[in-house]
Amino acid sequence: MRISDLRLLDIVNVKDGRRLGPIKDLDLDLERGTVKGIIVPGPSRSWGLFGSGKTEDFFVPWDHVKKIGVDVILVDVNDLPEFNIENDDRR
Secondary structure, eight states: OOHHHHTTSEEEETTTOOEEEEOOEEEEETTTTEEEEEEEOOOOOTTOGGGOOOOOOEEEEGGGEEEEOSSEEEEOOSOOOOOOSTTOTTO
């Protein structure tokens, strides 16, 4: 599987079934040649500074990735930020 293929997969937390969206980026350890984790878009803020709606990205350590399937990546994360359900287009 290629990185470009991974970016098309949705990430789902097995703790609560919440869909976190696609991979935004990978955190790599270039010295060791390993993946340290994945970066997913954080919760959208409906009223950011001047209406920007910027989000804080969320880091999922690679050891929390439980399964990479054909169309989904399952992660096991306890401390996810709160998502604004009304304005969240990832559902």
